[in-house]
Amino acid sequence: MSSERKDKVEVEEDRDEEKLLNNEKEVTKDTAQSGTSDKSKYDEKNNKGGIHQAILRIKNDNMFRHRIVHTAILCWSFIGLGWSAGMNGPVFPDLRQIIREDLATSSWMFTVGSFGYLSGSLVGGILYDKLNKVLLLAVSSLGSGICTLFTPYCSALPWMLFIKFAGGFFFGGLDTGGNADIIYVWGGDVDTYMQALHFAFSFGALLSPLATEPFLAGKTTVCDELNMTISNNPTDIPVTTKESRNGVMTSVSPDLKSFTSANSTQLLKCTDRLGETNVHYAFLLSAVFMFSATIGYIYLYIKIRTKKQKLNATHTETKTDDKIDKRQKLPVYLKIVFLTLLSLLIASYCVAEDSFAGFFMTFSLDYLKWDKSTGSFATALFWFSFCVGRFFGIFIVSCCKNSTLLTLYLFLLSFAYLGFVLTTLFRFHPLVWVFITILGFSMSVVFPAIFSWTSEHVIHVSGKISALFLTSSCLSGMVFSLLIGYLMEYVHSMWYAYILLIMSCSCFVLYFCIRVIRKCCVKKQTQTRETDIKAGIEMTLIQK
Template sequence: MQKNDDFDQGVCMPPAELPSEDNVLISSAHITTADAIPEQNVLIDNDIKNQEDDATSNTKQSLRERLVKDDIFRRKFILWIFLCMSSGILGWVIGQLGPSLLDLKEITNCRLEEASFFLTSVFIGYLMGTIVSGAIYQRMNPFLLIFLGITALGVTSAAIPWSSLYGVMISMHILKGFGFGVLDTAGNSVFISNFKHEKGIQSYLHAIHLMFAVGGFLSPIATAPFLMQDLSSTQMDENLNLTIYQNTSLLSTSSLPSILFIKNSTDFSKVQYALQTANYSNMTYNDDLHDRNNTEHIQRRSVLYKAYLISAGLCFMLAIPFLCMCFTNNKTYKEEKSKQMDKKAELPIRIKFSILFLMCLFLGIDNGMEDTFFGLFTTFVVVQLGWTKKTGSYITSLYWASFACGRLSAIFIGRRLKASKLLRYYVNVFLLAMIGLFVSTMFAFDIGIWIFFPVMGFTVSVFFPSIFIWTQDFLTVAGKVSSLLLVAASLGSMLNPILIGYLMDNNDSMWYAYITLADGIVMWIMVWVATYVSHYVKKYRVDIKVECTEIQENSS
């Protein structure tokens, strides 16, 4: 009995082109006569089948030959290039938030806990964008959705540095997240619908995610020169000496210890507080100093807009090709027809829900943890270890570089290892690196941090795409299933940063290390639980194979 709903369709024999632990069972999967494709539908879908046959027959052809001879593949390949670029833009825009978080905090004059809500706002918007995009996806041109998502990223990138009001800053980050969610959902759906019959779909998918890492690597480097410079103790001493010299005749002797008390401070509020212990007649000079410092502060702060304008320009340039595709590339989108070819044996509902729960929970924890790496790690090393913001920005870039290398390695390793095995190997190394980073931060061992943090970036890079591919072994990753995975990921991204920011602001910054270590341990456990479920599904399918064979023998 055929079901039209994507989630209820269930299943989960992977397509022939996606390697899985159960490929040997695909050829013998039983489809009843009632579910057989009618002859007229076979005739209607000849073009889709020809594409699948071409994908198989062309595996021995070079990429160049396919681009020259196959017009359909050539259009899809061009689309894939622009999807890679859009993924790179996403990485660029998201990677920019972490290094600039402290500057955005200064722009809005808020506390760290409140500033950490900028990250949460992005993923509140992402959740909204994912839901809205999924709801209207079948009613709109998917390339128009991608165009609108990229445009929203560009508009918000241009506006954020000028949003000095906290409420406006929150609104801009929600709108940015909304564009992120629309672009991510529509982009993934377009990719799956066009490449689901390509034998090298895993390599194409890892390449798209690689570009996200490349964008995240380059963004902090490009942003670092525009960050507000830290005020050194030497500059502060010169400021204080000049103030004392100019106001010697008005300062009482009893006020001098108060000034000397804040000699090494870089917080101007402490300077102002100390000067208030002087004679009341000196308050006029103190106010003048405060005004001059505020003017210098605004001049340093305003430089950040240049980095965000670069992001806006990149977004607007990339939006143009997708706007053109709205009118020229509709024929490559054949999701409705290709759905009829995804006839797979159905799993029991309890197994489907168990798998979906595990995968959604894993993605929620993974995304929440990854987002704290690029969003709060710079703040963590500045506050906990006393690093400069520029140094924190550089180690964030190193994390993104290793993240990109991990994605690059997965393009080649994924051809030899199944997604489940690749994930198990990488999550083991990730947990060891996480423990090493935790110990290094506990004992302020800087070299250990520079070693283990990039290793974590390398291993965590394969988690998100591997989960999608592994889920495809059990459930059809399209429609409701794909939306649920992305919603779970966005929920994790919403909750984890604000929780860690609250604990860092009200307790101790080491809570960042405590929470992320706990996340890593839970993810490691879940991978092995999913492995157990995978073995159970394999046994179940073997039983189904035997049963189907007996039915075929009896019917013959």
């Protein structure tokens, strides 16, 4: 009996190996059709594309409808997440005014926030795989809303740093959980929905600067009279420009303004100051998004508990069998190499994205000499192009491979940052606006495409893997926020653009290395595996 059973097992193994070697996709298709018969019949009839079929499926398929509702709530919370990210740059000068600190010291807000984000990503990634996923997302959303609400009321630097850390902690947990949850919900069909989730993030980031701008403090010039007068001699004053105030000509120097009369000139010491800020209303709007998302997660949690609905894990595993097979081809050491390089890639990309939005308002005020309104609209233009790119990414990803998307968009990102550096260096403002638009579009699909590509070719993106990626992005944010703030304060404002150009080029180089390693090593591993399978089949046939 044991020998017969052994022969039967060997025959089954040979059959599986032959199928895997000759037609791996056909095996996946057969496995998927044998998973759930009723579901397959419904899919063959109705899931052929188009809005009408999607509506029918939502009406008739309870599980699909549950996934759509789940995804909608995730997208709503990511609108709030993007709203908070989009307002970081515009409100930064007002928060500096509230805590009364200089640029270098205030940059600690970004660093501490990034450290909180890092901690939240680590804790959230670990807890996501162990606790109730929806309830964890609800707690993260609630905590984010509370921290956002109290941020503008922290007038002391220690309290501001504490609230930034706490807010970053909850935002990190929400971001990690959301990215892992969308993959858990949709499995092998995640590409489109991952792009939709990040489109929701960019949509919130687009609206945020526009909604925040009316509540920002205006810039005013305050002049103090000096107790001295000099003769009306233009050579006595380092004049740079001339402006008219109520019909009287004013000579303006970097630190002094002078009101010129017929015989003498009265010097005034003038400084630029911010007026009264109403930025707490902007933070209130952001908190409303997070609180409403919390209600959605609570509804989802109660619905799952009362009706005992769970995601169909069997269906998810069935639909991703082909991708699981691709991942299994990689040995452990190659997975470690890929995850390390991908973490560095995400870290470099997040510096290029987050630092641009976070410091651009300050850069535009100090170096480009724009006013706050112009800086806010430039930030909004960046997020608008970012949002449009992610919207089109929802459809592009269905007809284009993630690897191709990453190659094209990372090259475009490097080109756009090069143009941004040159146009700001020579202060050619019309082209600055053009390259801001290209920057937003080129960044749009990179982050979700990295997640999807990793899940397809390297390893399943669980809560821990999502935490690894977001942790690397937070570490880079902590370091480079301090570095950029220091260089802008004590060296030159253009270092803001130089560093972002270096990071964008690093992204392209890192991804090029990843593609080369995968093409060489994985191809070699696949050929070796196919040779072993053929040899095993031949030996089995000879023995028989």
